[in-house]
Amino acid sequence: xxxxxxxxxxxxxxxxxxxxxxxxxxxxxxxxxxxxxxxxxxxxxxxxxxxxxxxxxxxxxxxxxxxxxxxxxxxxxxxxxxxxxxxxxxx
Numbered sequence: 607x608x609x610x611x612x613x614x615x616x617x618x619x620x621x622x623x624x625x626x627x628x629x630x631x632x633x634x635x636x637x638x639x640x641x642x643x644x645x646x647x648x649x650x651x652x653x654x655x656x657x658x659x660x661x662x663x664x665x666x667x668x669x670x671x672x673x674x675x676x677x678x679x680x681x682x683x684x685x686x687x688x689x690x691x692x693x694x695x696x697x
Contacts, residue, residue, distance in 0.1 A: 618675040621691065624665050625655065632683065633660045635673055659686040668694025 622637035635656045640649045658671075659679050665671055670692040673685045 619688065620656070620673050620685075622656070622671060622673065624667050624669045624671060624694075627660075627663075627665055627667050629657075631660055631663060633658050633665050633671075633687070635671060635685070656685050657682045659683050661686070665690060666694055 620635075620637050622635040624633050625636040626634040635658050636653060637656065638651055638653045641652045642648070643650050656673065658673050659676070665687060669690055671690050672688045674688045675684060676686045678684050679686070
């Protein structure tokens with residue numbers, strides 16, 4: 607076969623920070639990246655927010671998490687938490 611068949615393991619992953627954990631089994635993850643402006647050639651911050659499925663309600667606001675793409679779980683949720691990379695400091 608000339609074409610590669612896409613395997614189940616080839617899912618998109620992102621690392622971001624939990625912005626909100628108010629929903630039941632749902633968190634909002636903010637992913638910030640630096641992108642060069644096409645005209646001015648200056649780096650600007652680009653931010654995207656994802657609604658992510660958190661099955662065990664483990665994640666708290668400020669945690670750094672690894673999220674992975676999955677099947678649609680609800681109207682806006684298409685990502686789920688794979689692991690918590692770093693816990694937020696307790697104040």
